[in-house]
Amino acid sequence: MSMNFLTFFSAGLCALLLAATVAEADGRGRLFEKLDLDDDGLVTHSEAVAARGQWFERIDADGDGYLTVEEMTAQRRHAGAEGKAGRIERRFAKMDQDGDGRIGQAEFTARAGHGIERADGDGDGAISREEWRVAADRHRRKAPEESAQ
Numbered sequence: 001m002s003m004n005f006l007t008f009f010s011a012g013l014c015a016l017l018l019a020a021t022v023a024e025a026d027g028r029g030r031l032f033e034k035l036d037l038d039d040d041g042l043v044t045h046s047e048a049v050a051a052r053g054q055w056f057e058r059i060d061a062d063g064d065g066y067l068t069v070e071e072m073t074a075q076r077r078h079a080g081a082e083g084k085a086g087r088i089e090r091r092f093a094k095m096d097q098d099g100d101g102r103i104g105q106a107e108f109t110a111r112a113g114h115g116i117e118r119a120d121g122d123g124d125g126a127i128s129r130e131e132w133r134v135a136a137d138r139h140r141r142k143a144p145e146e147s148a149q
């Protein structure tokens, strides 16, 4: 597992990238390409939401339409990127907006828009490669102890 991915994970961009992303990623820097579904060099809000919808289905191991902490943990473990203890639980709690102990698809994809907003430096509603790189750098600096894993 490359450090890049762990770095992305520990970052605020994790809103976009969550556990399943690591399983999907086949090399450094490919995440942007995967999110950029129409290949125009920009990751838009709807592309991020669509990508997250796909990830949701992969993480939802029992197919009941909800993600549990166990399903998210299993996905991370499968990806070989478990990270620090408690991180999944914290992320889970953030996403679980209605506090029912499970993540519905709407709760899951809501985070995608959040991630786009954070990384969208010029506010045009899409992330360019440059904005992606800047956001990743920013988070690397913010969370050096995590990216050092």
Ligand SMILES: [Ca+2]
Binding pocket: 036, 037, 038, 039, 040, 041, 042, 043, 044, 047
């Ligand atoms: Ca695009």
Ligand SMILES: [Ca+2]
Binding pocket: 060, 061, 062, 063, 064, 065, 066, 067, 068, 071
């Ligand atoms: Ca489930």
Ligand SMILES: [Ca+2]
Binding pocket: 095, 096, 097, 098, 099, 100, 101, 102, 103, 104, 107
């Ligand atoms: Ca919930």
